[in-house]
Amino acid sequence: MQCIRKFKDGVMKHLLFGIGVSNIIIIFLIFLFILSNGIKFFNSYSVTDFIFGKKWISLSELYGLLPLLVGSFWVVIVALLIAVPIGILTAIYIAEYASPKVKTFMKIIIETMSAIPSVVLGFIGLYVLSGPIKEMFNLTSGLTALTGGIMLAFMAIPTIVSIADDSLEALDKSYKEASLALGANSVETIFNVLLPAAFPGIFAGVMLGFGRIIGETLTVLMITGNSPILATSPLSPVRTLTATIAAEMGEVVQGSTHYYALFTIGIVLFIISFITNCIAEKFIQKAREL
C-alpha cells in the first residue's frame, strides 16, 4: 500500500514534468509550421519585393506587404487613440473614485465587454456603425479603417482597463497618503504621483491592448473594406494583415506561391506578437518589483 502510493507520487511527478515541457513543444510546433510554410514563399518570390512591394494582388501574383502593413497601421492608430485615454481614465475611476459596489459592477461590465465575440462586433460595425460613418464623412462606403478602429477600440478597452486598474490598486497606500498630506488634491495626486508610479503596469496594459488589436481578425475582415491599397487616411478602405489571411486562405490552392505567401504574413504577425509580448512582460515584471 505504502509502496503503491509512493510509486504513484513518483509517476505523477514525471508526468507533470512532461506536460509542462510539452507546452514548449507546442509553441515550437506552431513556430515550426508557420515558419517552414512561410519560408517556402521565398523560393519563388524575392524578399525585397515582399517587404517593399506596394501592391498585393494575388491574381497577378503580386505579394507586396506594404499595403497590408499600412492597413493594419491605420486600424491600430485609430483604435489606440480611442482606447488608451478612455481605458486609462476608466481605470482611474475604478481604482480611485468608485465605491466597492460600483467597482464590482464596473468590473463585471468590463468583463462582459471582453466576452463579446469578434464576429459580433463585426456584425454591429457592418449593420449599425458603417451607415452613420458613411454619411458623416460623405464617403462612398462606410467600410473603412476608421470603422474597424472604432470597433477594435471597444475590444482593447477591457484589456487596458483591467491591467491599468490592477497596477493602480497594487500601489502602496503611502504614495497617496503622502501626496494628500502635502496638500495636493486628489486629481493632482493621481496625475503627479499615482500615474507615474503605476506607469510600467499601465504601459504593459497598452501593449497587450495593442496585441489584441493587431491580432484581431473577424471584425477587421468584415468592416474595413477589404482593399489592399496604400491608404493615406483612416477614412479609406484598407485590408489588414490578419484579414488577408482569413479572406484568402479559403480559396487558395494548397502548395501554391499564394498559399505560402499567406503563411509569410503569419510569420510577420508572429514576430509582431512576440515582440509585443516580450515588452509587455518586461513592464509587468517591473511593475511587480515596485
Added chain:
Amino acid sequence: MFILKKSKAKFLENLIKIITLISVIPIFLIIGYILYTGIPAISWSFLTEMPSDGMRAGGIFPAIVGTLWLTLGTIIISVPFGVLTGVYLVEYAKDNLLTRIINLTIINLAGIPSIIYGLFGMALFVIFLNFDVSILSGSLTLGIMCLPVIITATRESLLAIPKHLREASLALGATKWETITKVILPAAMPGILTGVILSISRAAGETAPIMFTAVAFYLPFLPLTYWDQVMALPYHLYVISTQVPNMPAAYMSGTLFVLVVITISFNLLGAFIRYRFNSQK
C-alpha cells in the same frame, strides 16, 4: 508638475467620470440592440430546425450543435492539460532556466493572434496529420488557444493557497500528489473554474481558428463523429452576414442573439463564481 485650482480639479474629476460613462455606454447599446432585434426573431423552430432555402429560412440547429461539439472537444483537450501544467509550475518546478522558458512560452501563447492558431491548426492537424477539416482538428486548435488562460488561472489560484495547508497535509503523511489532489486543488477550484469558464466562453465565440480547421459553409445534417465537419454559430453568423445575398434581417439577428446569449452567460457564470468566492473569503 501639474498643479490645479480647486475648481479645475473638480472639473477634471467630473471629466474622468464622464469618460468612464462613455466607455461603458456602448456595451449597453450593443446588448440592447442585440436583445431588441434578437428576441422577436427567436422561436422554437428557429432553434431546432435545419437551415433551408440557401440558409435564408429555417433554423440554426446544426450550428448550435456544432458549437456545442467544438466547445466540448475544447474542454476535453484544454482543461486537463492546462490545469496539470499549472500544477506542475507551482508545485513541482524549480526556478531554473527550463521553468523560465516554459513561462515565456505560456506568455507568448497568450499573445498569438487567433488567426495564427487557425493557420497552425490547418498546417499541423488538417494537412500534416491528415485529420481533415473536422471537429477533432478544430477542438485541438481551440484547445491549444485556451491553454494559456487556463494555465495562468490555475497558477494564480494555486499561489493564493496558504502554505500551511500543504504543510499540514504533508505532515500527516500524505504524499505530494495526494496533497495536491485532495487538499490543494479543491481549495483552488473556484479560481481555476473561473479561468476555465472564461477561456471556454472565448473559444465558443471564436471564428478565425475554426475557419480552416473545423467548419463548413453549409451542412444540412448533424455530425456523427469527431471526424466530421460541422457548422458553428460564429462562422455561421459571419457567412450569413457577409456571404449570402438578400439575407432576411430577422434570421441574422436571431443568430446574433443566440451566439451572444451563449458567450455572455458563460461569462456571467464565471464572474458570479469569482465574486461569490471572493466575498466568502
